[in-house]
Amino acid sequence: MIFRIPTDRINWTTSSFLIGTFVLTLTAVPLYLWYFGIDWFYFAVFGVMLAVTGFSVTLGYHRLFSHMTFRAVLPVRLFTLIFGAGAFENSVLMWASEHRRHHKHVDHDEDPYDISKGFFHAHIGWLLFKLQPQPPFDNVNDLKKDPLIMWQHRHIHIIAVLVSLGLPTLLGALWDGWTGALGGFLIGGVAKVVVLQHGTFLINSACHTIGRQPYSTRCSARDSFLLALFTFGEGYHNYHHEFQHDYRNGVKPWEWDPTKWLIWILSKLRLASGLRRVPAETISSAQTRVRHLRSDGGFQDAQ
Numbered sequence: 001m002i003f004r005i006p007t008d009r010i011n012w013t014t015s016s017f018l019i020g021t022f023v024l025t026l027t028a029v030p031l032y033l034w035y036f037g038i039d040w041f042y043f044a045v046f047g048v049m050l051a052v053t054g055f056s057v058t059l060g061y062h063r064l065f066s067h068m069t070f071r072a073v074l075p076v077r078l079f080t081l082i083f084g085a086g087a088f089e090n091s092v093l094m095w096a097s098e099h100r101r102h103h104k105h106v107d108h109d110e111d112p113y114d115i116s117k118g119f120f121h122a123h124i125g126w127l128l129f130k131l132q133p134q135p136p137f138d139n140v141n142d143l144k145k146d147p148l149i150m151w152q153h154r155h156i157h158i159i160a161v162l163v164s165l166g167l168p169t170l171l172g173a174l175w176d177g178w179t180g181a182l183g184g185f186l187i188g189g190v191a192k193v194v195v196l197q198h199g200t201f202l203i204n205s206a207c208h209t210i211g212r213q214p215y216s217t218r219c220s221a222r223d224s225f226l227l228a229l230f231t232f233g234e235g236y237h238n239y240h241h242e243f244q245h246d247y248r249n250g251v252k253p254w255e256w257d258p259t260k261w262l263i264w265i266l267s268k269l270r271l272a273s274g275l276r277r278v279p280a281e282t283i284s285s286a287q288t289r290v291r292h293l294r295s296d297g298g299f300q301d302a303q
């Protein structure tokens with residue numbers, strides 16, 4: 001323990017990756033742009049890869065595999081498993097196991113990204129330091145039965161490297177040789193991973209700190225339009241914690257939730273089915289309950 005930092009508990013592999021990619025994005029990316037100039041191609045690769053990987057995490061990892069808010073055909077499941085790996089957020093099995101524990105034990109010690117341990121811990125500290133041993137995957141037995149999920153779990157690191165770093169490097173090389181390969185690697189690969197990961201991390205940190213609590217005051221989760229903008233609609237986190245089996249996070253039709261729109265479009269294309277929705281009466285009675293609590297002065301923070 002040095003300066004209250006638990007140095008003996010540093011997760012070296014994860015820490016080196018998270019800090020290394022962050023430093024590269026802040027140094028090598030601007031240097032590359034300064035030296036070689038701005039080329040729209042690399043920003044297009046960045047944008048497309050960010051969207052494809054991001055939706056694979058929100059639609060696939062989160063709403064499909066962790067919460068089973070809908071069913072999807074095999075090509076959709078395979079696509080999200082392959083491109084979701086590109087976020088470098090580990091396998092679906094690991095992700096869903098941690099996420100289900102987060103929902104079950106939110107704001108308590110067994111919550112892996114427990115906000116009561118501080119913003120930094122919930123954002124990234126829980127990944128940099130392993131304060132507790134990895135619990136067994138005993139809450140994802142349903143997922144263990146899926147051979148595709150187990151295939152992804154066994155090969156997660158190689159899939160992640162090929163999809164997230166290899167693919168943009170190859171696209172860059174095809175565009176402009178060695179210079180292009182470097183641009184594709186740095187902008188479409190490394191910078192995309194950093195932006196995407198901190199988007200995910202913000203849900204664990206900021207969505208438990210900033211925003212409104214219209215549906216429940218039972219836990220720290222909050223709704224934030226601003227955070228929904230950066231997280232493909234995942235910012236309506238208060239609703240999500242109260243009704244985790246609803247495929248929508250932004251439940252109101254006008255709420256910015258591109259992931260729910262994409263799931264709905266997939267259902268119209270017959271690629272998704274069984275979309276789960278909480279009845280409107282249940283939602284409005286939850287809102288009424290919170291309003292009563294507030295008017296009784298029982299909870300100051302709800303808005």
Ligand SMILES: [Zn+2]
Pocket residue numbers: 062066067099103240244
């Ligand atoms: Zn969730």
Ligand SMILES: [Zn+2]
Pocket residue numbers: 102203204208221237241
């Ligand atoms: Zn949460």
